[in-house]
Amino acid sequence: MSLYVVTGGAGFIGSHLVEALLGRGERVRVVDNLSTGKRGNVDAAVQSVGSGGRPFGRPELVVGDLGDLDFARRALEGATIVLHQAAIPSVPRSVKEPVASNRANIDATLNVLVAARDTGATRVVFAGSSSVFGDTPTLPKREDMPTSPLSPYALQKLVGEQYLRLFTDLYGLETVVIRYFNVFGPRQDPSSPYSGVISLFIKALLAGTAPMIHGDGEQTRDFTFVANVVDGVLRATEAPDVTGQVINVATGTRTSLNELLRVLQALMGTSLVPAYGPGRDGDVRDSQADISKAARLLGYTPRVSLEDGLRQTVEWYRASAS
Ligand code: UD1
Secondary structure, three states, X not given: OOEEEEEOOOOHHHHHHHHHHHHOOXXXXXXXXXXXXXXXXXXXXXXXXXXXOOOOOOOEEEEOOOOOHHHHHHHHOXXXXXXXXXOOOOHHHHHHOHXXXXXXXXXXXXXXXXXXXHHOOOEEEEEEEHHHHOOOOOXXXXXXXXXXXXXXXXXXXXXXXXXXXXXXXXXXXXXXXEEEOOEEOOOOOOOOOOOOHHHHHHHHHHHOOOOEEEOOOXXXXXXXEXXXXXXXXXXHHHOOOOOOEEEXXXXXXXXXXXXHHHHHHHHHOOOOOOEEEOOOOOOOOEOOEOOHHHHHHHOOOOOOOHHHHHHHHHHHHHHHHO
């Protein structure tokens, strides 16, 4: 029986992957240092699947720091498929704390690859990031377009991608990079200033306080509901002909922050006036994925629209606030 190891499995995206894998009856191990992840996310994933037909009960939870190679080896022992989601996933935090961010995003990735190679894992799927494209002019972004990282986070994700490719070339380890584009959904933690913008906007609107927009709000993003990402990643665990590939998983559209806020306010029945502040260092202006490679290699198309995803997300924040 295969063992799926989800690093960062107590985090936002990781816990959704855990939920989907448990739902398919897979054997799952979560590896997390619980820095931004929470045990509660794993509990929520387990609860949401329910007990019916699940042969393995709770996933094993292994807590520790993947920046330590000995720990990484123990954490990946016996792994078949590794979904490497663990990261410090924030552009502004990487600008403020580049060394901590480098350890979490590069050192840990290298250790995971070494451990995966040595334990005989068949495939590693890595959480890449749209931020690697920077402000290159052409939209939508195709995977083979030039990269131009504007922040330590973006550079670290790019180095991670290149390490994956090297491990495929040098050691024959099957690796796939899935580039995420501004993922949102239930369980995204809104409690830090580094949190994703959708979680922060919803939190502000629920509290009746003005959402903060950095810059003029006309920057655009390919906001992707987490269920779409889970679908893309799980396809990448089993698709043939994807070894060594980098694949965008997103919606293929872009929405400005001003428009996003309008849609959210309409959904939530609020009309708060946002506060506009200075633009953020390391911020990209526009981001939109070309998702034709994901369609071709993974059979992926986004299942949940932005508006449906926002509706589900708002419902979740409302329920968890009450
Ligand atoms: C970036 C990456 C994304 C990565 C993520 C990790 C790009 C295009 N995307 O997202 O792939 O997974 O980092 O965190 O680089 N903003 C506000 N008000 C707020 C918070 C944010 O206006 O309260 C603005 C930001 O300045 C930015 C946009 O909203 O322009 C999105 O910010 P955020 O949600 O933090 O994600 P990115 O940095 O775009």
